[in-house]
Each structure stands twice: as structure tokens, then as C-alpha cells.
Amino acid sequence: MxxxxxxxxxxxxxxxxxxxxxxxxxxxxxxxxxxxxxxxxxxxxxxxxxxxxxxxxxxxxxxxxxxxxxxxxxxxxxxxxxxxxxxxxxxxxxxxxxxxxxxxxxxxxxxxxxxxxxxxxxxxxxxxxxxxxxxxxxxxxxxxxxxxxxxxxxxxxxxxxxxxxxxxxxxxxxxxxxxxxAGGADVLVDAQLPGKALGDDEVVIELALTGLKGGHSGVDIHQPLGNANRLLVRALRVLDILDARLIDYQGGTLRNAIPREAFARLALPADDVDTAFEKIERLEGVLKAELGSGDPGLSLKARRLEAALDAEPLTRDASAMLIAALLAAPCGVERMSADVDGVVETSNNLGVLRLTDGRFHLCALVRSLHDSAVQALADRFSALFGLMGARVKVENGYPGxxxxxxxxxxxxxxxxxxxxxxxxxxxxxxxxxxxxxxxxxxxxxxxxxxxxxxxxxxxxxxxxxxxxxxxxxxxxxxxxxxxxxxxx
Missing domain, CATH: 3.40.630.10 (Zn peptidases)
Incomplete structure (x- = not known):
């Protein structure tokens, strides 16, 4: 070979x-x-x-x-x-x-x-x-x-x-x-979230965000690249107004690679499916315009699933809380260096997100030229996801x-x-x-x-x-x- x-x-x-x-x-x-x-x-x-x-x-x-x-x-x-x-x-x-x-x-x-x-x-x-x-x-x-x-x-x-x-x-x-x-550390978030059976008036749709370039979560973090997890969470937020409930989620595979793809399934009222598809189509245009030539291959698609559901959706409150926390989570460049021109000082990559059978897992990689800033950004994750009762660990730290x-x-x-x-x-x-x-x-x-x-x-x-x-x-x-x- x-x-x-x-x-x-x-x-x-x-x-x-x-x-x-x-x-x-x-x-x-x-x-x-x-x-x-x-x-x-x-x-x-x-x-x-x-x-x-x-x-x-x-x-x-x-x-x-x-x-x-x-x-x-x-x-x-x-x-x-x-x-x-x-x-x-x-x-x-x-x-x-x-x-x-x-x-x-x-x-x-x-x-x-x-x-x-x-x-x-x-x-x-x-x-x-x-x-x-x-x-x-x-x-x-x-x-x-x-x-x-x-x-x-x-x-x-x-x-x-x-x-x-x-x-x-x-x-x-x-x-x-x-x-x-830079030095860095992994931030791991885990939570078991409550679910509620699919209602008679609800159907299931799948969202797929694909086509991004991806890249190195350190040297490429300042580039005009899309993060699939960050962008798909925006789609979930757009559907939140329709009382959509998150069923499962898969986005990214490594904490040190900028995610290229993310997928989610949601339950929402059958009467709102057409509206949901229209919102997703409009958002795809918005995201493409934002990314421009920096990451031109983005695709955001929604489709209705007809097969029997094999997992229980989150409760309405749990779904809304998780989506809000993910939307607020740090992602990308946090601060540029004041001492070294053109160099990122502190950043975070929202690298891996998973939701399966109500079990939520997040793995992010925080980097900084200052070890104290690594800890400070990790503390923000602890504070944010602690509000929803999640367990947050900071591990695999290494010095700059x-x-x-x-x-x-x-x-x-x-x-x-x-x-x-x-x-x-x-x-x-x-x-x-x-x-x-x-x-x-x-x-x-x-x-x-x-x-x-x-x-x-x-x-x-x-x-x-x-x-x-x-x-x-x-x-x-x-x-x-x-x-x-x-x-x-």
C-alpha cells in the first residue's frame, strides 16, 4: 500500500x-x-x-x-x-x-x-x-x-x-x-435528564448539519470555520419556540477537532412540522451567509421520520434547559493575546456532544497561554452546567x-x-x-x-x-x- x-x-x-x-x-x-x-x-x-x-x-x-x-x-x-x-x-x-x-x-x-x-x-x-x-x-x-x-x-x-x-x-x-x-484541559459534563413518552399529537424529525471543513481546535480555532455543534444548537433553539423536545444528539468525535457534522432527532407537534421545515430552510441560508467563503459547504436539512421511535424524548423543560445551556456555553476564541500579536490567548472547542436515552455528555477542550485562564474558563462550564444539575469534571490538564x-x-x-x-x-x-x-x-x-x-x-x-x-x-x-x- x-x-x-x-x-x-x-x-x-x-x-x-x-x-x-x-x-x-x-x-x-x-x-x-x-x-x-x-x-x-x-x-x-x-x-x-x-x-x-x-x-x-x-x-x-x-x-x-x-x-x-x-x-x-x-x-x-x-x-x-x-x-x-x-x-x-x-x-x-x-x-x-x-x-x-x-x-x-x-x-x-x-x-x-x-x-x-x-x-x-x-x-x-x-x-x-x-x-x-x-x-x-x-x-x-x-x-x-x-x-x-x-x-x-x-x-x-x-x-x-x-x-x-x-x-x-x-x-x-x-x-x-x-x-x-498554550496549555489546556478537558472539560467533561454528564447529566441524566428526565424524559416523557411521545405524545399522540407529536411526530419525529431529524436534523443533519454536514459539509463543514473541520480543523485543528488549536491552530485553526481563529479561522472562519463553522463548529457543527455550535451551529446545530442554533437550529434547536429556533425550533424551541414550537415546543420541540430533543430525543437524541450526536455531534463531533474528538475534543481537539473542530466538529464537521452534527445530528439530532426531535419530537414536535404534527401541526408544526411544515413551519419547522421552513424555519430550518431559512436558517440554512442565514448560516451559509454568515460562514461565507470561509466554510462554504454547510448543509442543514430536516426530514420527517416515519419509523417507530426507539427512544423517549426529554421533557419539555429538560429539553429547553439543555438547549439554552449549550447555546450559552463558551465556544471559539475567548481572547487574543495582549503580548504576542496575532496569537490566540484563550479558546474553547465544543468538541463532542452526545444525548442518548436521556444521558447527556459533553467534552470540550479549553486552551490558553495562561494556566489561570484555562481554569477560569473551565469554571464557567462548571457554573453553567451546574445550574442544570450536571456533573462537571476538569481533567487531563497540561501546562503551557x-x-x-x-x-x-x-x-x-x-x-x-x-x-x-x-x-x-x-x-x-x-x-x-x-x-x-x-x-x-x-x-x-x-x-x-x-x-x-x-x-x-x-x-x-x-x-x-x-x-x-x-x-x-x-x-x-x-x-x-x-x-x-x-x-x-
């Missing part, structure tokens, strides 16, 4: 990326890939070990004469986001990713590509295999479950890593280097990465970037949860930067990577490693 990747340059990187595409690796299912990499390392005579969580480390001794150079840790995460279009049957635990090249970009066929963070991992493997590279002591650190919980980084063993410099290869912009990132503009590693990167590409990189802070914040908390003496190839549409089936940027990324990684091989 994906034989065409072997024809791309740099061949060493793409060959390893092909292995990653052909080896299923959604979060929590990285074991087969870890074993494959260990076998591969054995073949090269490279030492490897795992910590208690299961994170994998592969070590490569320094080139002759470079033994006293500072140790460099090359770091990436093995897992990928599992997202597929509704019309693309796919089992992320069994099926290989199907890739294709279009207009200078590598895409997947109806699913996420896994360039996040597969290309960073592939580049690390290429470094380990490249015998033409002059380098100091190298450690390759491959973490697990980054996309769902940052579990690998949070569970990373202390006093395990030996290097003093860390290159995180999980960024997604060409010509940029990152020196800081405080920028260090005086970093010696950053200075070396900037100089090598200018020498290789004719200009210094843009120095950035990213509104996403890089593992650097967690790693820095465990290893405070580490000097860290993050960079990578140009990736767009991460966490969605629109994910793609620019081929030319991969060549540039690989060349930059090689010259940087060689520059760091000089003893200090």
Missing part, C-alpha cells in the same frame, strides 16, 4: 512515512507500531527502551569526535487523529491510510492523513538511519496518546532522558520556529510552554535557517498543546524549539502536507543537527 511514496524526495523520510501510513496508529493503539520500530532499531544495532507508560526511546551514539557535543533529543508522538468523512467507510485500527498527491500536496482519501505527527516521526527515523550525518549523542523520543490526552508526555519517566537540547518536530508551518505553546527568546538553541536554529534558506525564520508562539510544556516541567533544564513541514487541515479529512516543505524541513533538520555536533 502507498507504493508511490517511495518515489518522493527525500526518499529516506518518505519511506518511513509509508510505514506509518501502512501501520494503524490511532491514539491508544500504538503498540504494533512500537514493536515494529523496536525490531527496526534492532536491525540497525541501536539501543532502545521504554518507560513505564510505554513511551519509546531509541539511542544513537555520537559520530566519531563528537562525543562531547550536547545530547540532542528528537521528539514526536506516534499516534494520529482518527477522522473520516461520513461517506468513507474506514477502520482506523485495521486499515492503512490511503494517500495521493494533488498539486504538490499529499492528501489522504477521505480520512486524516497522519502527517501530524507522522512526518516528524518519519524525519526522526530518517536521522537515526542516515549514516552520512555528523552528529552528537542522539535520543529519539516517541510518545504515545498525544492527540487524546497528552498521556505519553504526562506519564514520561523523570530522570530518564539524557540530552540537554530538545527538537520537537510537531509544528505545522514552513519558515517558522515555535518557542512557546513559556517562551525563552534568549535560547541558545533558538539562536543556532535562526543562524542555520538564514544560511540555508536566505532568511531568518519567524519566531512564533502556537495556540496548541505541544508536548514541550509538559516535557519542560519534567526536565526544566532542557533548551527546546519546535518546527516542522507545512501541514494544513490537521485533525480533519482535509489534512494535507506540502511536498516541497518536507524537503526543506529535512534539509533544515540535517544542518541543525550537524551544527549542534560541535562540542560546547
Amino acid at each position: 502507498n507504493e508511490h511514496l517511495d518515489t518522493l524526495e527525500p526518499s529516506l523520510v518518505w519511506r518511513h512515512f509509508r510505514t506509518l501510513c501502512n501501520t494503524p496508529r490511532p491514539s491508544g493503539c500504538e503498540a504494533a507500531l512500537v514493536e515494529k520500530l523496536e525490531t527496526w532499531a534492532d536491525g540497525l544495532g541501536l539501543a532502545h527502551d521504554r518507560d513505564a507508560f510505554g513511551n519509546l526511546r531509541i539511542k544513537k551514539p555520537a559520530s566519531s569526535g563528537c562525543e562531547s557535543a550536547p545530547g540532542v533529543i528528537l521528539q514526536g508522538h506516534l499516534d494520529m487523529v482518527a477522522q473520516a468523512n461520513a461517506d468513507t467507510p474506514f477502520d482506523f485500527e485495521r486499515d492503512p491510510i490511503r494517500t495521493c498527491v494533488k498539486d504538490g500536496w499529499l492528501h489522504a482519501d477521505g480520512t486524516t492523513l497522519g502527517a501530524d505527527n507522522g512526518l516528524g516521526v518519519a524525519a526522526i527515523l530518517a536521522v537515526l538511519e542516515d549514516d552520512t550525518l555528523t552528529h552528537g549523542p542522539l535520543e529519539a523520543l516517541f510518545t504515545l496518546e498525544e492527540e487524546t490526552s497528552m498521556g505519553g508526555a504526562l506519564g514520561l519517566a523523570e530522570s530518564w532522558l539524557e540530552g540537554s537540547l530538545l527538537l520537537n518536530l510537531d509544528s505545522e508551518d514552513r519558515g517558522e520556529v515555535y518557542i512557546g505553546c 510552554w513559556a517562551p525563552n527568546p534568549q535560547s541558545a538553541l533558538l539562536s543556532t536554529f535562526k543562524a542555520q535557517h538564514a544560511a540555508l534558506l536566505g532568511k531568518e525564520p519567524a519566531v512564533k508562539v502556537i495556540h496548541a498543546g505541544l508536548e514541550c510544556g509538559i516535557l519542560g516541567a519534567k526536565y526544566p533544564e532542557l533548551d527546546m524549539i519546535s518546527f516542522g513541514p507545512l501541514i494544513r487541515g490537521a485533525h480533519s479529512p482535509n489534512e494535507r502536507v506540502e511536498l516541497d516543505s518536507v524537503s526543506e524541513f529535512w534539509a533544515m533538520l540535517r544542518v541543525l543537527i550537524e551544527a549542534l555536533a560541535t562540542p560546547r
Whole structure:
């Protein structure tokens, strides 16, 4: 599968990326890939070990004469986001990713590509295999479950890593280097809501909101993208005046992916069905106009269901209360940074909503450059949904990465970037949860930067990577490693 990747340059990187595409690796299912990499390392005579969580480390001794150079840790995460279009049957635990090249970009066929963070991992493997590279002591650190919980980084063993410099290869912009990132936490809301049997004068309709682009809930949160949960809740609110009662709801699949689709079933008086359909048709036009060219594919449709009902609607009061709470819930950019131009400071992604048999569940991801703001926004969720008696938990919190503009590693990167590409990189802070914040908390003496190839549409089936940027990324990684091989 994906034989065409072997024809791309740099061949060493793409060959390893092909292995990653052909080896299923959604979060929590990285074991087969870890074993494959260990076998591969054995073949090269490279030492490897795992910590208690299961994170994998592969070590490569320094080139002759470079033994006293500072140790460099090359770091990436093995897992990928599992997202597929509704019309693309796919089992992320069994099926290989199907890739294709279009207009200078590598895409997947109806699913996420896994360039996040597969290309960073592939580049690390290429470094380990490249015998033409002059380098100091190298450690390759491959973490697990980054996309769902940052579990690998949070569970990373202390006093395990030996290097003093860390290159995180999980960024997604060409010509940029990152020196800081947002922290975050998951907000989980659960409630059991009362129901009441369908009345003789009520019928059931289904709402389907589809066609949105989706995207990364950090780096894309400021883009003019629709959030399917936010928008479908507006449709529910429009029908609330007709005494509609919510039966069930499904929207979004991951807390760190901006939802592309959402579906709901409602009960409402039979006499109001035509009015409901008219309201939904008008709202579709309104939403399309609001989204404009930023997310032009929105579709909002309603249809009457004739089959026997297999679930009980919520009571009128419970339905109205839930819809009102969801409408009021924070979603999107909360505040832009006052210190870093153009960077989001605090945001929330209303990522996953479920209502089944009266059981309501919400999973949101709150991010901020300030840990205190993460807690403050999470507290707003607790206050809001606490009013309806819901249980609210905040978990999987992780710290941000405080920028260090005086970093010696950053200075070396900037100089090598200018020498290789004719200009210094843009120095950035990213509104996403890089593992650097967690790693820095465990290893405070580490000097860290993050960079990578140009990736767009991460966490969605629109994910793609620019081929030319991969060549540039690989060349930059090689010259940087060689520059760091000089003893200090």
C-alpha cells in the first residue's frame, strides 16, 4: 500500500512515512507500531527502551569526535487523529491510510492523513538511519496518546532522558520556529435528564448539519470555520419556540477537532412540522451567509421520520434547559493575546456532544497561554452546567510552554535557517498543546524549539502536507543537527 511514496524526495523520510501510513496508529493503539520500530532499531544495532507508560526511546551514539557535543533529543508522538468523512467507510485500527498527491500536496482519501505527527516521526527515523550525518549523542523520543490526552508526555519517566537540547518536530508551518505553546484541559459534563413518552399529537424529525471543513481546535480555532455543534444548537433553539423536545444528539468525535457534522432527532407537534421545515430552510441560508467563503459547504436539512421511535424524548423543560445551556456555553476564541500579536490567548472547542436515552455528555477542550485562564474558563462550564444539575469534571490538564527568546538553541536554529534558506525564520508562539510544556516541567533544564513541514487541515479529512516543505524541513533538520555536533 502507498507504493508511490517511495518515489518522493527525500526518499529516506518518505519511506518511513509509508510505514506509518501502512501501520494503524490511532491514539491508544500504538503498540504494533512500537514493536515494529523496536525490531527496526534492532536491525540497525541501536539501543532502545521504554518507560513505564510505554513511551519509546531509541539511542544513537555520537559520530566519531563528537562525543562531547550536547545530547540532542528528537521528539514526536506516534499516534494520529482518527477522522473520516461520513461517506468513507474506514477502520482506523485495521486499515492503512490511503494517500495521493494533488498539486504538490499529499492528501489522504477521505480520512486524516497522519502527517501530524507522522512526518516528524518519519524525519526522526530518517536521522537515526542516515549514516552520512555528523552528529552528537542522539535520543529519539516517541510518545504515545498525544492527540487524546497528552498521556505519553504526562506519564514520561523523570530522570530518564539524557540530552540537554530538545527538537520537537510537531509544528505545522514552513519558515517558522515555535518557542512557546498554550496549555489546556478537558472539560467533561454528564447529566441524566428526565424524559416523557411521545405524545399522540407529536411526530419525529431529524436534523443533519454536514459539509463543514473541520480543523485543528488549536491552530485553526481563529479561522472562519463553522463548529457543527455550535451551529446545530442554533437550529434547536429556533425550533424551541414550537415546543420541540430533543430525543437524541450526536455531534463531533474528538475534543481537539473542530466538529464537521452534527445530528439530532426531535419530537414536535404534527401541526408544526411544515413551519419547522421552513424555519430550518431559512436558517440554512442565514448560516451559509454568515460562514461565507470561509466554510462554504454547510448543509442543514430536516426530514420527517416515519419509523417507530426507539427512544423517549426529554421533557419539555429538560429539553429547553439543555438547549439554552449549550447555546450559552463558551465556544471559539475567548481572547487574543495582549503580548504576542496575532496569537490566540484563550479558546474553547465544543468538541463532542452526545444525548442518548436521556444521558447527556459533553467534552470540550479549553486552551490558553495562561494556566489561570484555562481554569477560569473551565469554571464557567462548571457554573453553567451546574445550574442544570450536571456533573462537571476538569481533567487531563497540561501546562503551557513559556517562551525563552534568549535560547541558545533558538539562536543556532535562526543562524542555520538564514544560511540555508536566505532568511531568518519567524519566531512564533502556537495556540496548541505541544508536548514541550509538559516535557519542560519534567526536565526544566532542557533548551527546546519546535518546527516542522507545512501541514494544513490537521485533525480533519482535509489534512494535507506540502511536498516541497518536507524537503526543506529535512534539509533544515540535517544542518541543525550537524551544527549542534560541535562540542560546547
